[in-house]
Amino acid sequence: MKARASCSLGLVALVMTTWVAGPAWGQTKAGPVDFGKREFMSNCASCHGPGGKGDGPLTDLLTKSPPDLTRLAARNGGVLPIARLYEVIDGTGVASHGPRDMPVWGLDYKTQAAEHYMEAPYDPEAYTRGRILALLEYINRLQAK
Numbered sequence: 783m784k785a786r787a788s789c790s791l792g793l794v795a796l797v798m799t800t801w802v803a804g805p806a807w808g809q810t811k812a813g814p815v816d817f818g819k820r821e822f823m824s825n826c827a828s829c830h831g832p833g834g835k836g837d838g839p840l841t842d843l844l845t846k847s848p849p850d851l852t853r854l855a856a857r858n859g860g861v862l863p864i865a866r867l868y869e870v871i872d873g874t875g876v877a878s879h880g881p882r883d884m885p886v887w888g889l890d891y892k893t894q895a896a897e898h899y900m901e902a903p904y905d906p907e908a909y910t911r912g913r914i915l916a917l918l919e920y921i922n923r924l925q926a927k
């Protein structure tokens with residue numbers, strides 16, 4: 783009994799230390815987390831390349847080449863076509879035009895939200911919108927000047 787009590791106290795102490803000493807939500811030792819960049823690096827860089835130029839390591843396995851995302855504004859009169867890109871990334875509202883190599887991120891994020899929140903109340907649309915808007919903000923920063 784005594785051993786169990788000190789064991790659980792140790793666990794509480796460990797959790798508290800990790801919680802207090804650990805990085806505050808959204809921050810690292812190097813400064814605030816760049817959400818858009820983190821999202822891009824973990825979900826998009828494998829195909830579109832770390833700089834968005836379409837040269838990711840999975841490119842050889844795809845039937846279509848991932849487009850250069852740094853030229854999106856240049857190819858659209860200097861303005862990033864946010865609404866169109868949002869729909870392409872979300873993918874859920876786009877009618878099927880044959881097989882698509884690009885994953886349907888709207889569905890993927892909704893699945894992630896369900897796994898993350900489990901029984902807690904949440905808004906899957908807001909979760910997905912936040913992730914996609916963070917990506918678009920980062921893609922905007924990648925545009926070739």
Ligand code: HEC
Pocket residue numbers: 821822825826827828829830840844846847848849851854867870871882883884885887917
């Ligand atoms: C498995 C490879 C793959 C991954 C991962 C991937 N893409 Fe794509 N992406 C493609 C391909 C290939 C295309 C070209 C259209 C198609 O075949 O679906 C594309 C097209 C796009 C386009 C359309 C550009 C245009 O001019 O229409 C955007 C924007 C885009 N991707 C953004 C992203 C973002 C943001 C992510 C990460 C959340 C991502 N992609 C992850 C392969 C990928």
